[in-house]
Structures are given as C-alpha cells and as structure tokens.
Amino acid sequence: MIERSTFYYTPDDHERERASNSYLMSLIAIIGGVPLPIMNLIATLIFWMGNRKSTYFVRWHCTQALLSQLSMLMINSTGFWWTVSIVFTEQEITNEYLAYLAFAFVFNLVEFISTILLAIRTRKGIHSELWFFGSLTHDLVRP
Amino acid sequence: MLEGLFALIIMGGVWLGFNQINWMQLFGVKEMTDKTEQKLGDLLWDFQKRTGEILDDEPGKEALDSLVWRICEKNKLDSSHFKVHLFNTGDVNAFAMPGGHLVVFTGLLQKTENASELAGVLAHEMAHIENNHVMNKLLKEFGLAVLVSMAGGSGGQQVAEVLRMLSSSAFDRSLEKEADEYAVHYLEKARINPESFAVFMDEMAKEEPDELKHFRWITTHPDSKERAQNIRAHIRSKKRSYQEPLSESLWQDLKALGE
Numbered sequence: 001m002i003e004r005s006t007f008y009y010t011p012d013d014h015e016r017e018r019a020s021n022s023y024l025m026s027l028i029a030i031i032g033g034v035p036l037p038i039m040n041l042i043a044t045l046i047f048w049m050g051n052r053k054s055t056y057f058v059r060w061h062c063t064q065a066l067l068s069q070l071s072m073l074m075i076n077s078t079g080f081w082w083t084v085s086i087v088f089t090e091q092e093i094t095n096e097y098l099a100y101l102a103f104a105f106v107f108n109l110v111e112f113i114s115t116i117l118l119a120i121r122t123r124k125g126i127h128s129e130l131w132f133f134g135s136l137t138h139d140l141v142r143p
Numbered sequence: 144m145l146e147g148l149f150a151l152i153i154m155g156g157v158w159l160g161f162n163q164i165n166w167m168q169l170f171g172v173k174e175m176t177d178k179t180e181q182k183l184g185d186l187l188w189d190f191q192k193r194t195g196e197i198l199d200d201e202p203g204k205e206a207l208d209s210l211v212w213r214i215c216e217k218n219k220l221d222s223s224h225f226k227v228h229l230f231n232t233g234d235v236n237a238f239a240m241p242g243g244h245l246v247v248f249t250g251l252l253q254k255t256e257n258a259s260e261l262a263g264v265l266a267h268e269m270a271h272i273e274n275n276h277v278m279n280k281l282l283k284e285f286g287l288a289v290l291v292s293m294a295g296g297s298g299g300q301q302v303a304e305v306l307r308m309l310s311s312s313a314f315d316r317s318l319e320k321e322a323d324e325y326a327v328h329y330l331e332k333a334r335i336n337p338e339s340f341a342v343f344m345d346e347m348a349k350e351e352p353d354e355l356k357h358f359r360w361i362t363t364h365p366d367s368k369e370r371a372q373n374i375r376a377h378i379r380s381k382k383r384s385y386q387e388p389l390s391e392s393l394w395q396d397l398k399a400l401g402e
Contacts, residue, residue, distance in 0.1 A: 088286040092279075093176070098166030103158045132146040 002114060003134065004082035007127035008143075011057040013080050019061035022047050023115045038077070044069045047066065056143045064137040067114075068130055072111050079104045090103055171218055174382050182294040184242020187309070188228070190247065196231040198249070202385025203396040204229050206389055207247060211260050213388055214269060217333040225269060231401065235347075237264050239271040241278055246310070249401025255343060258389035258397075262333070263326060264372075270325030276318045277309070282394045284308060323370055329343045336385035337378050344371035 010017070020109070025047045026040040048062040076104060085091040114130065121128045167173055198204055208227055215222035225245040233250040240246065245268050255261040271277055281290055285305065293301055313319055323340075330337040348367035389397070 047349035057385050087288050089283065091165075092282070093172055095165065095167050096162060098172070099158060100166065100171065102161050102164075102166065103154075106157065107154070135146055 002121075003118060003122070003129045003131065005127055005129055007057060007060075009057070009123055011055070014127045015055050015057045016123055018058045020049060020119045022058070022062040022065040023049070023082050023119035023122065026065065027112070027115055027119070038073065041066075041073045043067045056141070060141045061118075061138060064130060065118075066132050067133045067136055067140075068111065068115070071133075072108065075104050075107055076109075156167070159240060163342065178230055179294045181242045183281075183290060184240050184244050186294065186296075187240050187301060187306050188226075188244050188246075191228075191240075191310075198229040198400050200232050201229070203393075203400045205257075205391040206397040207261075207265075209393075210258065210265055210388055211245070211269065214262065214329050214333045215336075218329050220269070220273065225272065225281065227265075229400065232340075233401075236310065237268050239268045239277050240306075240309055241281065243272055245272065252398050252401045254346070256346075258327075258338035258387055258394045259330075259336050259338060260343040262388050263337065264337045265331060266326035266329040266335075267322050269315065269329065270322040271318070272319075274321065274324065278315055280318070281305060281309075281312055284291055291388055299348055302312070311370070319370065320373055322373050324377050325372055327379075331379060331383065333388070334383070334386050335388050337374060339340060341371045341374040341378075344368070 022044065025043040028043060044062075044066045048066045051058050051062045054062075074077055082091075082100065086093055086097065118128055118130070129135075184385065207229060211225050211227050212222050214220070226242070226244050228244065228246045230246055230248050233253075234248045235250045235254040237251050238246055245265070245299045247265070251264060252261065256266070285301070290303060293305070314322070326340060327337045330340065344367045348371065351366055351368075354401045387394075
C-alpha cells in the first residue's frame with residue numbers, strides 16, 4: 001500500500017515540513033468537524049495551489065495528497081448523497097446501502113491511517129509512495 | 144494504468160464481498176422500521192380517534208372483521224396485521240394507515256350495495272398495506288427524518304397533516320393500479336365476485352365532476368372509470384362461482400351501524 005523509495009535529492013527540513021503538512025491538511029478538515037466529503041479535498045487543494053511553485057519534493061507530496069483525496073471524494077460523495085436520498089426521499093435503507101457504508105468506512109480508515117503514516121514519514125524525510133497514486137504523481141509532477 | 148484497474152477491481156470486490164453479509168439482519172433494520180411504522184400508526188390512530196365517534200365495539204362491526212378475515216384466510220395473509228376500525232361519518236371513504244390500521248367510514252357502508260362491493264374496497268386498502276404503499280407514500284411526502292421524529296412523539300402539527308393526507312388523497316396512478324390488481328386477486332381467491340368492485344367504481348365515477356374527466360391525462364391519480372376498466376381487465380376467472388361474503392342479515396346489521 002505504501003512503498004518506501006529514495007528521492008533523487010535529500011530534502012531540507014523546511015521542505016519536509018511543508019510536504020508533511022500537505023497530508024495533515026485533510027486530517028485537519030476531519031478533526032475540525034467538517035465531515036462533508038468535499039472539505040478534505042478543498043483543504044488539500046488550497047494547500048496544493050499555495051505550493052505550486054515550491055520545490056519538487058513539496059510539489060510531489062502535495063500532488064499525491066490531492067490525488068488520494070480525490071478518490072475518497074468519489075467514495076464519500078456517493079455515500080453522502082445516498083444517505084441524503086434515504087433521509088429526505090422515499091428511498092429505503094437496503095442491504096446494498098449498508099454494505100456500501102461499511103465499504104466506505106473501511107476505505108476511509110485505510111486512507112486515514114495511510115495519511116498519518118505518510119505525514120510522519122515525510123516529516124522525517126523518508127520518501128513514501130502510495131500504491132497507484134505514487135505512479136500517477138510521477139506522471140503528473142516533473143522536477 | 145494497470146495499477147488503477149487493479150485498484151478498481153479490489154474496490155469492487157470488497158463491496159461485492161460486503162454485499163454478501165446480511166447487514167439488515169445484523170443491525171436489526173427491519174425490526175426498527177417495523178417498530179417505527181407501528182408507533183406511527185398507533186399515533187395516527189390515537190389522533191384520528193379524537194376526531195369522531197368510533198364504532199369498533201358495536202355488535203354489527205364483527206361482520207366487517209369477518210370480511211377482512213375471510214380475505215386474509217384465503218390469501219394466506221396474517222390477519223393479526225390488520226386492525227380494522229369503523230368510524231361514524233357520512234363521508235364515503237376508507238383508508239390505510241401505517242401499522243396495518245384500516246379505517247372505514249360508515250358513509251362507505253351506506254354507499255355500497257352489497258358486501259362484495261365493500262369487500263372490494265377493503266381488499267384494495269389491504270393491498271396498499273401489504274405492499275407497503277402507505278409507508279412509501281409517507282416517505283416520499285415527508286421523508287424518513289420527519290417520520291422518525293413523529294414516531295418519537297414530536298411534531299403534533301405534522302401528525303394532523305399526515306392524517307389529512309392519508310384520508311383525503313389517493314396514491315399515485317401506478318400504486319392505485321397495483322392495489323386494484325392485488326384486490327382482484329385477493330377477491331378471486333376468497334371467492335368474492337370482483338365484478339362488484341368494478342360496479343362500485345362505476346358508481347363512484349358517476350359522481351366525479353365532468354371537468355376532471357377532460358383532464359384525465361394530466362392527473363396523477365386514476366379516475367374511477369379507468370379503475371373500473373382496469374379491474375375488469377384483470378378478472379381472470381369470469382365463470383367461477385362466487386359467494387356473497389356475508390349473509391343478508393349480517394350485511395343489514397352492518398349497514399345499520401351508520402344510520
């Protein structure tokens with residue numbers, strides 16, 4: 001899920017802190033009591049935009065954080081609107097809905113733990129890549 | 144690209160795997176929903192009771208129960224689920240409420256010519272209850288949040304609104320049609336002539352305002368004439384021998400309740 005690899009240069013302390021903060025942004029949105037699915041993405045997106053002209057290490061991790069939040073946005077938005085339709089329309093609670101909630105919960109938990117691990121590792125200067133999102137980030141971010 | 148595809152397969156697999164678990168049973172969702180429906184039905188009936196005279200304890204009312212019981216028995220329906228109430232008012236009406244409450248107005252007894260016609264209306268309302276049309280309609284109109292809060296005892300104003308809606312407005316076209324078709328099926332199995340139900344709808348059609356007939360295509364509720372045609376179209380065994388579900392004396396006793 002999370003692969004440790006070597007970055008082509010050693011980032012300084014300031015870079016490590018900024019890169020680590022990109023992961024913390026999505027967690028802050030959750031801790032801040034805004035569980036709406038879009039909030040994590042907005043927080044990460046704002047941070048990504050603020051660091052577009054930063055160093056390669058920072059840009060790389062900001063992009064990986066943003067991409068991983070995008071996947072969660074899709075999963076959580078589906079769950080959010082499904083729930084809204086049950087509470088406010090004639091839709092009923094079904095086994096498929098409950099299975100989806102369980103599925104979304106597991107993925108959110110995995111994402112939450114991964115984000116904490118990434119924030120810690122990045123702060124220590126250890127370059128870690130998420131499975132799939134790491135490769136995608138390499139394609140999108142150039143030195 | 145391959146990693147992305149693999150990720151999607153894993154996600155789909157996890158969801159499909161979770162789908163194999165019976166979450167409804169695990170969380171007791173069915174029991175909770177039934178309990179909410181029961182509470183809501185009792186709440187609405189308590190409110191309805193206060194608006195007029197109930198004839199549930201009158202001797203002739205047993206005939207009404209026996210009609211429902213006969214339909215249940217022949218169709219293998221749980222008769223304990225239906226709570227039939229007779230309400231003394233001149234309106235020609237019968238309606239279903241959550242929790243299996245079925246309210247019949249004495250005006251309907253006066254309007255129907257025989258017990259088979261009345262059985263048709265009862266079978267129609269029973270079909271609404273059996274097919275969960277009542278709760279679906281309430282969920283559509285008010286939403287789950289409002290209904291749960293009402294069942295919890297809050298929202299007196301809304302209780303009156305829900306009751307008004309259930310007693311005065313029809314279900315939409317497809318649900319009324321479905322209930323009519325089920326009613327024909329119930330009646331046939333109970334050896335009660337469904338043609339009487341169609342005749343009753345024809346009678347009701349005569350009293351509908353003419354203006355409404357010209358706008359049939361835009362109304363969401365089917366008119367009585369259309370319903371009568373649909374009922375006749377679904378009668379399968381026209382040559383079957385039917386029985387009058389109540390003896391003449393019991394029928395007269397029942398009719399006498401509203402006089």
